[in-house]
Amino acid sequence: MTDTTIFQNKKAVYYTLGCKLNFAETSTIGKTLKEVGVRTVRKGEQADICVINTCSVTEMADKKCRQAIHRLAKEHPGAFIVVTGCYAQLKPGQVADIEGVDLVLGAEQKGDLMKYLGNLEKHEHGEAITTATKDIRTFVPSCSRGDRTRYFLKVQDGCDYFCSYCTIPFARGRSRNGKIADLVEQVRQVAAEGGKEIVLTGVNIGDFGKTTGESFFDLVKALDAVEGIERYRISSIEPNLLTDEIIEYVARSRRFMPHFHIPLQSGCDEVLKLMRRRYDTALFASKIHKIKSLMLDAFIGVDVIVGTRGETPEYFEQAYEFIQGLDVTQLHVFSYSERPGTQALKIDYVVSPDDKHQRSQRLLALSDEKTRSFYARHIGQEATVLMEHSKPGCPMHGFTDNYIRVELEQNDALDNQLIRVRLGDFNDDGTALKGIIL
Structure with missing residues (x-):
């Protein structure tokens, strides 16, 4: 068992890639270290411990993880580097071989970090501790x-x-x-x-x-x-x-x-079958209709993957037409990335990088059109906004109940406060509506 006295007055830096779930888990790791005397580094300080929580949803995510590890190792020379998360679970040996990495923890181990930190002694080669997925x-x-x-x-x-x-x-x-x-x-x-x-x-x-x-x-x-x-x-x-x-x-x-985020992934039934999704476009459309029939002003975000294996130009056009007809607010568009060991690699038809990019741009443009239209419909209405902490000198932002981003002048007293506002026109960069406090 780790001797916790060695952690007194140590400093740690945390870096998270990927989803909100990863951020929540990194926060828990941070609380665990804080309880034994470790504090978070301040700007310009050298860390004794680096914790990197990784993502592996795409090939680019893997690359960003490696870049983050290299950067933190350079910025905090001599620090004990711990890598966990999805990339660590999937490729523990590869991660352990990265220069500077001391400890790689899999999905089963990351919640029990203290058990594996030892005395923070660095070794020539990183140690990987993982559990088989089934376990x-x-x-x-x-x-x-x-x-x-x-x-x-x-x-x-x-x-x-x-x-x-x-x-x-x-x-x-x-x-x-x-x-x-x-x-x-x-x-x-x-x-x-x-x-x-x-x-x-x-x-x-x-x-x-x-x-x-x-x-x-x-x-x-x-x-x-x-x-x-x-x-x-x-x-x-x-x-x-x-x-x-x-x-x-x-x-x-x-x-x-009244805010939903629902993954569609493709608006073409043939592609959904290739993806092994558990619904078709008819079911998806019925869910959108049900939401809008009860909550006309609900914000609906939708995930879409473009360029997956098997997505022919004809299938993409079907998908585009289906999505165009959906009463949704925003699209989160991802370009398909080949992942080792997945069944999709057995599908023959491969979409070129140029076609992936073009399809992605078309859907992003459609998303902007839908989001802007949704925001514009609410100009002049009253709404309650939960204001969020902002950087000094920057406008404050918050969100309405149906997730419209609202901009107000900086006022620290409004942080974490529910404020009643009238929604004005778009802000300068078009990403929010200006709020007028009532």
Whole structure:
């Protein structure tokens, strides 16, 4: 067991790549080290410990992870470097071979960091400690705030879906979750700290309950009853798991916001089959219609992958036409990236990088058009905005209940406050609406 006295007055730097779930988990690691006397480095200081939480959703993500490791090793010479996260789980040997890396922890180990740090003694070669994917069973609770006003609560981890293009089930393990009673307790703690908004995060949150015999709908109802929290947002949820009862509940809930993030991935049924997704475009369209019939002003974000193997020009045009006809607010567009070991590599038809880029640009332009139209419809309306901390000298930003970004003049007193405003015109860069305090 690690002698914790050696951590007194040590300094650590944390670097996170990838999803909100990773940020929540890094925050938990930071709290663990803080409890034994480690503080976060200040600007210009040298760290004794570097913790890098990695992503591996694309080839570019792997590259960014390697670049981050090299950069931190250079900026903090002599620091004990720990690498964890999805890239570490998938390629532990490769990561351990990177110069400067001392310890590589897999998905099962990262929640028990103190067990593996030893005396922080550096060695010539990094040590990799991981567990086979099938044996990843632990659910590590995480709730982070970081520099943001919103909190991110991890409610679920892992995935049982094995879509043909995705390595996340191999990196994260099978679907598992925390107990509702424990999550409610975490939320009560957030309320006690003065937190007003919580985003529910996970890998496949609609699959919540696999390990506890509960359901995501049970969780939503339980969290809605916690006093002190003003707002909840549901992060990405699979369309086949977004039930009508959840949509109807959100529509009448005061605390769950009219804001959905639903992965589509392709608007073409043939491509969805190649991707091994668990729905078709008809089901997806029915979910959008259900939301809009109950919450006309709901913000709906949609994930789309372009250029996946098998996406012929004809299939892409079908997808584009389908997405164009959807009453959604914003598209999160990703270019398909070949991932070793995935079933998608068996599909013959390959999309060229140029075609991927062109398709991506078309969808991004469509997204801008839809988002701008959504914002424009709300100009002149009144709304409640939760203001967020901003850098000195910069305008403050916050979000309405339906996730419209609002800009106000800098005023520290407004941080984490719910402010009633009238929505004005677009700001100078077109990314927000100007708010007029009522």
